Ligand code: ADP
């Protein structure tokens with residue numbers, strides 16, 4: 001029997017606000033445990049929630065950017081459950097009437113574009129955190145995160161492979177970053193994913209029983225856990241068994257799944273409208289204003305960069321990977337003028353440096369103006385391309401400008417023919433055997449001679465001038 005995999009995702013995203021959703025406590029990450037709490041987020045008797053309008057704006061922006069229908073009226077509801085990190089005993093969320101519905105994200109994978117439908121986006125507050133490594137033999141609770149604003153983005157079960165799920169999440173994350181509604185920092189838990197997984201017989205229309213995999217803190221965890229869960233389910237179904245609807249926990253270290261609880265139904269949560277909060281209403285005007293101010297999204301930017309700078313799609317895909325990278329590239333183009341040169345320098349050397357230091361390009365400490373200056377020095381022949389790449393690394397490490405480094409280290413390309421000739425002489429003398437072989441027809445040795453001469457010049461010779469000289473001397 002062959003099975004088709006069906007995946008639906010629930011993504012929790014922390015909104016980028018300074019204050020919590022219903023009180024003015026700070027949302028900053030990493031503070032002393034339980035230092036950012038107040039009667040409201042602790043749910044002390046008599047404390048009343050007051051809605052943070054900035055969080056609502058960010059949620060609307062996210063919904064609009066994901067092509068959702070934003071509703072002028074939505075309702076906050078209490079979701080009741082008992083857990084140590086939930087001091088009120090309920091979470092304020094939205095249930096039957098969410099903020100937004102019916103959105104869409106286009107996912108390009110394996111050369112085809114697939115629309116993945118967003119079922120709903122709702123606003124809710126985050127819970128606290130249980131901490132297992134701070135108190136010996138015990139679990140401690142940190143409530144700083146309690147009440148932090150989240151949106152939950154729920155997809156339809158439209159994804160069919162683990163790789164598609166990953167690509168969807170990358171596209172979603174990038175869109176949210178472009179919209180600037182969240183820092184999307186997965187290590188800090190600003191973007192958390194639950195994956196719903198089921199199998200159905202190939203060709204069948206009905207969905208199979210699903211399980212929900214929780215605790216996925218990276219894209220690779222999503223991909224790997226879905227692969228593991230699909231395999232587990234296939235094993236059960238192939239043996240004639242039935243899938244039990246349940247919630248599973250992914251263990252990233254040993255790559256295993258374990259059952260956390262049998263699946264609860266929504267009625268178990270006793271949802272009801274929160275009596276402390278009126279329906280969330282906004283007029284169409286507010287939605288229209290936010291829509292008019294939406295920033296450019298990745299797909300639009302891709303088209304614009306291709307058209308404006310006559311770049312090809314594959315190059316542009318690299319450049320728009322993040323909004324900060326695309327911004328950097330565009331700033332560089334205004335300095336350098338030549339978009340293709342700027343694109344090549346960003347895609348290759350700059351991203352290599354970013355990768356070496358594990359930093360985004362705008363944190364490398366090299367301004368587009370200074371980078372542009374270096375590119376100019378390569379284009380006018382002051383230094384060679386490979387020397388330019390080395391200088392780039394030194395600029396980043398030392399904070400010095402290209403000119404300072406080139407001058408101080410004497411890296412300017414040597415044009416003086418006396419010096420060039422001396423290097424070529426030395427190389428020919430030291431490699432007399434290779435010279436013979438070249439002369440008897442082994443012309444591919446040219447690259448070797450150029451390399452030797454470049455080495456002798458410590459990279460300062462102009463490789464084109466060297467080739468010309470060598471050719472003249474060897475033939
Ligand atoms: P629940 O009632 O448990 O909340 P929903 O039907 O509301 O389940 O869907 C929750 C998530 O599970 C959604 O992302 C949805 O796309 C996904 N989902 C629903 N049914 C399936 C299925 N059979 N296989 C995989 N994912 C599913």
Ligand code: MG
Pocket residue numbers: 010
């Ligand atoms: Mg849910």
